[in-house]
Amino acid sequence: MKINNIKDFFSSKIVWLFLTGTFFMMLNMSMAYMIIPVYLVSTGASVAQVGMSTAFYSIVAVILRIFLGPVADNKGRRFSMLASTVAFLIGTIFIWLAPSFGWHLAARAIQAISLALFMSTGSSVISDLAEEKILSTFMGIYRALLGLGFMIGPIFSLAMIEISYDAMFLANILISIIAFILLYQVQETCKYHKTNDSKNLFKDYKGLLGDRRLRKYYYLTIMLAGGYGTVMANATNYLNSLDTDLSASFFIFLLMSSGMVASMSVGWLIDKFSIKNIIIPAITLAVIGMLGMSTISWMGNIAVVAVGILFGIGNNSAVICAVSGVDSFTSKKLKATSFSIQESSIDGGNAIGNFIFGWVALLLGYANAFIVLGIIMAIGCFLLIFDSDKAKVKIDIKKNRK
Structure with a gap:
């Protein structure tokens, strides 16, 4: 039960x-x-x-x-x-x-x-x-x-x-x-075991990746992971190169702490108001936070605190929306398979984001690289969110949970 x-x-x-x-x-x-x-x-x-x-x-x-x-x-x-x-x-x-x-x-x-x-x-x-x-x-x-x-x-x-x-x-x-x-000591929670067959495996992947609604959340996860992974990987070098009183470790602690608080609260908001009503404000905060990284060079400590909070809350909230979206449109028998695609999307997004950021930073510097990545995040995420499906969401969820 x-x-x-x-x-x-x-x-x-x-x-x-x-x-x-x-x-x-x-x-x-x-x-x-x-x-x-x-x-x-x-x-x-x-x-x-x-x-x-x-x-x-x-x-x-x-x-x-x-x-x-x-x-x-x-x-x-x-x-x-x-x-x-x-x-x-x-x-x-x-x-x-x-x-x-x-x-x-x-x-x-x-x-x-x-x-x-x-x-x-x-x-x-x-x-x-x-x-x-x-x-x-x-x-x-x-x-x-x-x-x-x-x-x-x-x-x-x-x-x-x-x-x-x-x-x-x-x-x-x-x-x-x-x-x-x-x-x-944890009892088995899954009652829908499948047969372990390589043909079925790739058929399952094809079905999941072919679902436009799921694909939207996989792509969104790549975008969000690209932003978060880039900030985590480059914040220390960037902040150490600037004249700020607040350390890079403080920024990362603030980023992760605000993200954890957001994760614990945004799930309740999604259950109450739906993914659609939460994901747009969440992505907006994440994009503002990413773009705000470029302002630390001239705004200093105020920007460090503001960006850490805004980006932490926005990005983590959007990730919870993406995870909930994947769960909503995945059948019970393929939950772990679908979540494995999403986890790989996180790893892939992290790698892609850092690759793009590295080259842009080499050409334009850290501050401008954060602006470029923020623009890419904004365009990519909002195009995905506003790419509406004709099918009724409630009907789709009911159908996929069978």
């Missing part, structure tokens, strides 16, 4: 086990993104090797997600989550003990298996547990928890590094074990 109110949601044992286990997984996954490069440098790796490690991890995860994303639909959510925790545990141990860079890359591939399995599965679990009328509220809470884990994870890992790198790896191994124990 699905949960239909907040009281039951927070009193559910399954929900608490799942959310707590997910939080521990996010602590570790943030380490894989942000702290492993630091560890590599300490071992004497070159800048090229550090970049190769991070890129390899992301690319392998995107490729594997094509095949592993649907596992949660075929084998169940519980199987996918547990396999993910085991893969991350093994990958972490292998990175710790890797005798060469080649072995390190092999270990990163194992960690990529974990990433490919877990992210889309988590969203699917929330979709399984919550009634449609309150789904966005719970999805927002879940996404806020992901953000909290990604924010605390690096801080925790860096604290462990102060003791030693061995202490960091031991702590992350322990966290993986705790996550496994918690998620092991």
Whole structure:
């Protein structure tokens, strides 16, 4: 029986086990993104090797997600989550003990298996547990928890590094074990298992990508991820080059904190007022925030605070709208598969956004590059939103949920 109110949601044992286990997984996954490069440098790796490690991890995860994303639909959510925790545990141990860079890359591939399995599965679990009328509220809470884990994870890992790198790896191994124990107690939430057939797999992908309504939200996710990933990756270098009293770390903290607050609240607004009424203001705030990055060079601290809040709220709110949109138009049997496409859209958007930004910044400078990317975001997002479909939304949702 699905949960239909907040009281039951927070009193559910399954929900608490799942959310707590997910939080521990996010602590570790943030380490894989942000702290492993630091560890590599300490071992004497070159800048090229550090970049190769991070890129390899992301690319392998995107490729594997094509095949592993649907596992949660075929084998169940519980199987996918547990396999993910085991893969991350093994990958972490292998990175710790890797005798060469080649072995390190092999270990990163194992960690990529974990990433490919877990992210889309988590969203699917929330979709399984919550009634449609309150789904966005719970999805927002879940996404806020992901953000909290990604924010605390690096801080925790860096604290462990102060003791030693061995202490960091031991702590992350322990966290993986705790996550496994918690998620092991989560009962299966999916009752619509499919047959695991490669022909059906590509047929499913073709069907999902061929759905104009879903494709709109996938593209929107690419746009939003491109903006957010670019700001996160370049804010430190940009702000350090300017004469501001507020540090880059403060800006990133403000950006992530405001985003988490937005995620927790905007889901309720979507359930109450619909995606259509929330997504336009959300994208508007995100675009203003992106364009506002260029004003920091002459407005200083005021712009740092304003942009951090506006972009954090706008971008995260729009992402929750996109996630809710994907859920609304995806059949029950393909939830994890559809969410895996969206997760790959996030990774792809991040890469595309940084690629475009890098070249524009090289030619025009940081401030102008943020303006160009903001204009691209505005045009792309609003063209997608105002590209109306003739079909009735309520009828489509009802049809797709069968």
